[in-house]
Amino acid sequence: MKLTKLAGLALAALVAAAPAAQAQVKIPKPKIAFIFLGTATDGGWSQSQDTARLALAKAYGKVPFVENVPEQTDKVEQAVDLFISHGGNVIIAGSYGYSDAMAAEAKAHPNLAFINMAGISSAPNLESPYPKTYQGWYLAGMAAGYATKSKQLGMMLGFPIPDVLWDINSFALGAQATNPGTIVHVAFVNSWSDPVKEAQISQAMIQQGADVIATDMDSPAALVVAEKAGKYSVGYQVDMGKSAPNGILTSVVFHWEKELLPAVAAMKAGTWKSQGTPLYGIDTGVVDIAPLEHIPADDIAKIKAVRQKMIAGSFDVWAGPIKDQSGKVEVPAGSAPTIDQLWNMNYLVSNVKGSMK
Amino acid sequence: MMELFTAWVGSIPAFAAPFLLATAGLIINERAGVMNLGAEGVMAMAAVTSVLMEMAGHGTALALLSGIGAGLGLAAIFGIMAVFLRVDQVLAGLVAFALGIGVSGFLGDGSENQTVNGISPPPGSDFAFLPKLLAGVLDQDWLTWFAFFAAIAVWFIIERTDLGLRLRAVGEDAPAADAAGVNVALYRFGAVLAGGVLCAIAGAHLSLVGAHIWVDGMVAGRGWIAVAMVTLSRWNALRAIAAALLFGAIQALVPQLLSSGMNVPVYFIQMSPYLATLAYLLIAGLFAKGADAQPADLGRPYLREERR
Structure with a gap:
């Protein structure tokens, strides 16, 4: 890479x-x-x-x-x-x-x-x-794990650079935490904004069984397709709830x-x-999630509890063991990566399906 | 695997439609001898206008019509420059391109990324009695259906009617057509407008069917690909259907493969449009007939008094 x-x-x-x-x-x-x-x-x-x-x-x-x-x-x-x-x-x-x-x-x-x-x-x-967008994406992944019935999620992202890879990886880890066995289909759009392509990828992911669509892109185009198909979705950057009022779980937002x-x-x-x-981090409020919707109240409470732990500094998204797609241990049990290591992330975690090369 | 194949084949027509509409529109232009490089701008104008009108609550039909109107307006500006003022057609086309991109960005400022209802395929299948693969291909929204009928109509009018004969005459040999009593300027301007309508519908397809939103720059070079596809389809609207389908097939394959979890290199995505172009060039080259299909008077402004 x-x-x-x-x-x-x-x-x-x-x-x-x-x-x-x-x-x-x-x-x-x-x-x-x-x-x-x-x-x-x-x-x-x-x-x-x-x-x-x-x-x-x-x-x-x-x-x-x-x-x-x-x-x-x-x-x-x-x-x-x-x-x-x-x-x-x-x-x-x-x-x-x-x-x-x-x-x-x-x-x-x-x-x-x-x-x-x-x-x-x-x-x-x-x-x-x-x-620390990965904190928001981990919480969103938890919500997606609670919402999915097919145990298949779809997420599209711009380019495979470290701070984008940690979005997909934390989303997958969050989903894994609340619904073991859930896989995340990944697609790199190779652009920061190409809404026509985003909608097409969303459509393809739904056709192949994904029932939660998350977008790491600028536009809500992928969410619109999910909404029309009656599927759940997760937005990014701003609260995208208006684009998918009936299916949005949350949005990872910047402040x-x-x-x-x-x-x-x-x-x-x-x-x-x-x-x-x-x-x-989420403790400073620079990153956060929009209000959680369309999942049961006790699930929301569990996600909020993790959010509180993140704010208190007692929850690390990257706490090991974390394995990559090939099964190689990237973060050994009992340790966590440094910020420099995060900035050099170049793998997808084990429950992500797809390629970044 | 079969499901992947069915999903892929079913998604091809909607991928192909905007390219097909724009290519058919440009074929009308070029068969009349007008080289129009402004398609990208016309598409952007139509894409933004139709979304803005739908956001204002005017309904999809009126939104589409307004989009066509906006694209037509830009096409008319190009036509006046290229046909009546006899400005160099390449320059006039680039002006129309830049104007369309600029004005569309200006109009859409503040309305980006806001969802509209747009046009979607009918819920459920109208063709459930057919095999799944065939039903998937036929279950399209009405604007995608229109694209294919429009291309057939363009072919029929150009190749099989008197109107088309005169249009082709103007594009092949404007002085001879003029001598035969055909109003060259009128035919060329009409061709620019008719082509503008189809390019505008292509733009509206992107925003109303494809994305359901407007984003500055969302046409993303698709108008330029259409310019190239005119040459690839050798100025024939039926071949344009084949070209658009082939192009759409390769474009549609990428998201299907990506979301299936197969290891598709990201670079394959970047490469695929060019791969499609290469494949088509190869096919076109293998089956090319003797004569060059390019209209002989393409890009040449016509002035009766001018010595040729």
């Missing part, structure tokens, strides 16, 4: 390059600007970030933004430079593909603060946070504002330090 290795290597290099003692960046008067991959109203990835932008605007005044910025270094740098030339001093972007451009800009402007949601690059003044509001407040106070590429 070349992409995974490359991402891992890049990450390792960046972590190694980051100075041990990180300087603090003080921004007495934050002038924030946002760079979006999609449109601010795309109903998914960028909209979840726009919610955070609006929260910041309430606290710090108008927050300008630019939409539809492609994952090309020169285009991203143009957008960043434009904001900086207008006095922007806190630049917040939101895509994995912006990582190089943000690193270059952070180096060129050491006195300004940069945050790139879902990026993989870091510097003393650049942080790339990501939610970026819970990370960004404290970060900008710390910048203002002069206490902000880049954490590198930190993961924000």
